Amino acid sequence: MNREAMRRMRTPCPLALIGAEVGEGASDAGCKWGAQALRERGLAAHLHRAGRQAHWAGWVQAPGARDAAGRLRAVERFNAELAQRVLAEAQSGALPVVVGGDHSCAVGTWSAIAEHWRPQGDIGLVWVDAHLDAHTPASSPSGAPHGMPVAALLGHGTPGLTSLGGWAGKLQPDHLVILGARSFEAGELALLTSLGVRVMYMPEVAQRGFAACLAEAVAQVRRHTVAWGLSFDLDALDPADAPGTGTPVAAGIRLADAMGALRACAADPACAALEVVEYNPRHDSDGRTAQAAFDLLAAMTEPGPVADPPREAGRTCLA
Ligand SMILES: [Mn+2]
Numbered sequence: 033m034n035r036e037a038m039r040r041m042r043t044p045c046p047l048a049l050i051g052a053e054v055g056e057g058a059s060d061a062g063c064k065w066g067a068q069a070l071r072e073r074g075l076a077a078h079l080h081r082a083g084r085q086a087h088w089a090g091w092v093q094a095p096g097a098r099d100a101a102g103r104l105r106a107v108e109r110f111n112a113e114l115a116q117r118v119l120a121e122a123q124s125g126a127l128p129v130v131v132g133g134d135h136s137c138a139v140g141t142w143s144a145i146a147e148h149w150r151p152q153g154d155i156g157l158v159w160v161d162a163h164l165d166a167h168t169p170a171s172s173p174s175g176a177p178h179g180m181p182v183a184a185l186l187g188h189g190t191p192g193l194t195s196l197g198g199w200a201g202k203l204q205p206d207h208l209v210i211l212g213a214r215s216f217e218a219g220e221l222a223l224l225t226s227l228g229v230r231v232m233y234m235p236e237v238a239q240r241g242f243a244a245c246l247a248e249a250v251a252q253v254r255r256h257t258v259a260w261g262l263s264f265d266l267d268a269l270d271p272a273d274a275p276g277t278g279t280p281v282a283a284g285i286r287l288a289d290a291m292g293a294l295r296a297c298a299a300d301p302a303c304a305a306l307e308v309v310e311y312n313p314r315h316d317s318d319g320r321t322a323q324a325a326f327d328l329l330a331a332m333t334e335p336g337p338v339a340d341p342p343r344e345a346g347r348t349c350l351a
Contacts, residue, residue: 046087047085049071049075050089052131057134058134058278065314067132082334108190111137129306142181146185149259156207156208162280167183167220205228208229213231230249234284241289261306262294264307268284277312298333299335
């Protein structure tokens with residue numbers, strides 16, 4: 033890279049870390065303590081050492097719940113609050129980085145990003161996950177809301193999740209790509225198939241490589257949208273690299289491949305937010321999974337070349 037190109041390296045906006053303290057969405061509530069564990073292990077300091085501007089900008093806690101109906105209500109209330117927090121950070125010009133928490137927090141995160149960009153156009157979303165997370169309460173065998181955020185963002189499910197901000201359909205089906213799926217149920221698959229959502233299942237990712245699949249996914253979600261984001265469920269990673277997740281599934285994406293492919297993805301001015309979820313400290317005895325989350329976030333937020341041609345929409349933080 034020549035000197036002029038180096039000078040024009042784009043640094044992501046200051047990172048506004050938002051703790052999503054929610055485990056009510058999952059059968060194993062251990063992820064509720066994931067964000068706090070990552071904060072105590074020094075996530076912000078790790079990003080500082082890597083040269084990023086990062087601070088904890090917000091913290092949202094889900095109320096406790098006793099039964100399945102109570103958990104769904106708790107997740108709905110939590111997401112309404114999280115969405116307000118994420119929207120405020122997006123409006124301030126920071127890059128919201130939501131740290132989970134179980135994956136039900138994605139409803140609040142991406143509802144807020146959709147709301148923020150709505151006057152200009154649609155948003156896109158890359159969803160990296162071992163699961164499809166596309167259940168509705170009617171199709172879900174477990175009733176666990178962390179299996180529902182994709183459906184909710186597409187406008188399917190309970191109004192408390194689909195209609196944050198007073199409108200539903202935060203994502204159009206062709207503005208979403210799911211990567212790394214390898215464990216799912218018939219009901220959620222039927223919904224995504226009927227909507228025509230592109231899913232790159234794990235055999236395709238293994239065959240083509242994560243980098244090639246990610247590049248295609250990002251290109252698709254950037255098409256006909258004004259901004260896009262990344263929701264990364266740590267259970268997409270191979271359990272050898274990330275055993276401490278809510279619902280580990282064998283034979284996933286290797287951490288080194290994910291880091292290489294995601295390097296500097298947030299330097300794209302059209303990248304509107306990041307989310308890393310499902311860290312379960314109870315299953316991370318040697319800290320390997322926390323380190324994976326740190327390394328992934330540092331890679332995603334590396335400075336990168338200025339997008340060419342410059343986009344009219346998007347954030348405007350140039351180094
Ligand atoms: Mn998930």
